[in-house]
Structures are given as structure tokens and as C-alpha cells.
Amino acid sequence: MTTDLDTxxxxxxxxxxxxxxxxxxxxxxxxxxxxxxxxxxxxxAVLGFHCEARWLRFAHAHLHRMFPYxxxxxxxxxxxxxxxxxxxxxxxSLAADCDLWLDDVWIVDSTPVxxxxxxxxxxxxxxxxxxxxxxCRSHSRxxxxxxxxxxxxxxxxxxxxxxADPKVDERQVLAALLDAEPELAAARPGLxxxxxxxxxxxxxxxxxxxxxVSLLRPSYRNRGTPRPGxxxxxxxxxxxxxxxxxxxxxxxLEQHGGRSIEGVGVRVAQRILAMTCAIWxxxxxxxxxxxxxxxxxx
Numbered sequence: 001m002t003t004d005l006d007t008x009x010x011x012x013x014x015x016x017x018x019x020x021x022x023x024x025x026x027x028x029x030x031x032x033x034x035x036x037x038x039x040x041x042x043x044x045a046v047l048g049f050h051c052e053a054r055w056l057r058f059a060h061a062h063l064h065r066m067f068p069y070x071x072x073x074x075x076x077x078x079x080x081x082x083x084x085x086x087x088x089x090x091x092x093s094l095a096a097d098c099d100l101w102l103d104d105v106w107i108v109d110s111t112p113v114x115x116x117x118x119x120x121x122x123x124x125x126x127x128x129x130x131x132x133x134x135x136c137r138s139h140s141r142x143x144x145x146x147x148x149x150x151x152x153x154x155x156x157x158x159x160x161x162x163x164a165d166p167k168v169d170e171r172q173v174l175a176a177l178l179d180a181e182p183e184l185a186a187a188r189p190g191l192x193x194x195x196x197x198x199x200x201x202x203x204x205x206x207x208x209x210x211x212x213v214s215l216l217r218p219s220y221r222n223r224g225t226p227r228p229g230x231x232x233x234x235x236x237x238x239x240x241x242x243x244x245x246x247x248x249x250x251x252x253l254e255q256h257g258g259r260s261i262e263g264v265g266v267r268v269a270q271r272i273l274a275m276t277c278a279i280w281x282x283x284x285x286x287x288x289x290x291x292x293x294x295x296x297x298x
């Protein structure tokens with residue numbers, strides 16, 4: 001088995017078509033099936049097309065043999081925005097089918113998802129009420145948009161994620177993610193979560209301890225002795241940054257182009273799905289690099 005784009009997309013299509021059965025449509029079935037839509041969305045993210053019009057022109061010219069029917073831009077945009085639940089199910093299905101899924105160590109971090117820059121765009125945006133102003137410490141800048149909270153394994157395999165207003169506390173989002181799906185932590189006895197100093201809170205420590213989860217994070221500044229295992233966080237921080245770099249550097253997360261909460265949500269999910277698909281496929285074929293998408297850019 002080779003690591004070219006055709007192999008990746010074929011494996012994804014077969015998995016989605018076999019595992020994710022969707023309700024039958026009333027009336028005439030769509031010419032582009034749900035499995036084909038998910039596969040097409042992953043191909044767009046992997047190949048780095050931000051503009052849907054340019055992407056569909058490329059697909060008509062080069063991918064027509066894989067997709068007998070390709071919609072026009074309005075139909076593709078409408079189907080993609082409505083497919084957010086399906087994309088989320090595909091992310092979970094691929095992740096659960098990977099050997100990294102039951103890893104008892106998680107990494108949690110958040111990263112900005114900018115949605116607008118000018119005041120006029122902010123004033124007119126359909127994201128009003130969802131997005132807000134936040135501050136990115138990594139780049140020392142303010143931004144207007146959302147924040148992606150991602151829980152993943154050290155290998156970068158997404159476990160769960162959420163988009164939230166930048167003003168919402170990271171600790172509250174982590175607690176909400178674990179409360180929403182308690183079976184994730186329950187299936188991993190002795191689960192250890194690695195986090196940065198943004199997750200320092202005695203209340204969060206008590207919340208996780210009550211659920212049998214340990215949190216390894218930097219200690220308080222006024223604490224004399226470091227927490228056990230704190231020295232490991234220096235190397236773990238590089239893992240966190242490398243996952244963000246995959247989403248932003250290779251999958252162009254900051255150039256999502258979404259203008260509504262549905263549009264931003266599905267475009268972020270589209271990129272997380274592409275990363276999950278690459279990890280799942282690379283682990284399946286025994287590729288030496290787990291998370292790299294370089295092999296699929298041809």
C-alpha cells in the first residue's frame with residue numbers, strides 16, 4: 001500500500017461508507033453521497049484549498065475519475081455546512097479505529113481561531129454572540145474570533161474538542177468536555193492530562209480527582225517545591241505546539257473562511273478530520289511519521 005492521495009481518500013471513503021450509515025433521504029437520493037462529501041472535504045483540506053470555487057475547479061479537472069458527480073459551489077457549501085454532525089462522527093469513528101485511541105495520557109491546549117480583523121467586519125458578522133475579542137500570548141496580539149480547545153493524545157490524535165468564546169475560561173471548557181462525555185475518561189483508568197499554566201485551579205484539580213483523572217501542570221509561582229513530574233512538561237510543550245502547527249501550518253486553520261457559526265464550525269472540523277484521517281491512515285500502513293501530511297500533497 002502506498003501513501004499517495006488516492007490511497008488515503010479511498011481508505012477514508014470505504015471507512016465512512018461502511019461505518020457511518022446515515023438516514024435515507026426523502027425522495028430522490030443526492031448525486032453526491034455523504035461518504036463522497038466527507039472524502040471531498042478531507043481532500044480539500046489536505047491539498048490546501050481555502051477558496052471553494054478554486055477547489056471545485058481543481059476537483060473537476062483532476063478528481064473527476066474519483067467523484068463521478070461534483071456539485072457547484074452553492075450546493076457544495078450548503079451540503080458542507082449541514083454536514084457538521086456527520087464530520088464529527090467521522091472524526092470519532094476514525095480516532096476510535098486507531099491504536100492510539102486508548103492512550104491513557106492526554107494533552108489539552110487551546111489556540112485562537114481568528115474570524116475578522118476590521119471593526120466593520122466585526123460589526124456586521126453573523127458570528128456576533130458567538131465570537132469575541134481575545135488575547136493570544138504566543139503572538140502577543142489581540143484578535144476577534146473563537147478559541148479552539150483540543151484534547152488529544154501525545155501523538156496528536158483528537159479525542160474531543162470544542163469552539164468557545166475567547167473569554168470563556170479554559171478550565172471551564174475542559175470540565176465541560178469531560179462532563180459531556182464521561183465515558184471517555186471512564187474507559188481509561190489512571191488517565192493523566194498534561195496541560196500548561198492556564199489550567200491552574202484548585203477547583204479543577206478537585207473536579208478531576210473526583211473522576212479519577214490526574215492533571216500534570218506547572219505549579220503555582222509561590223509554591224516552593226515543583227509538582228511531581230513537572231520537569232516532563234518542557235518536552236510535552238513541544239508536542240502541544242507541534243499539533244497546533246499541523247492544524248495551522250499544514251491545514252491552514254487560520255484561513256478557514258467561515259462567516260457564520262455553522263461555517264466556522266464545519267471548516268474547523270474539516271481540518272481536524274483531515275489530521276485525524278492522516279494519523280489513522282499512517283498508523284494503518286505503518287508509516288514512519290504519524291501526523292505529517294506531506295506524503296499526501298501531490
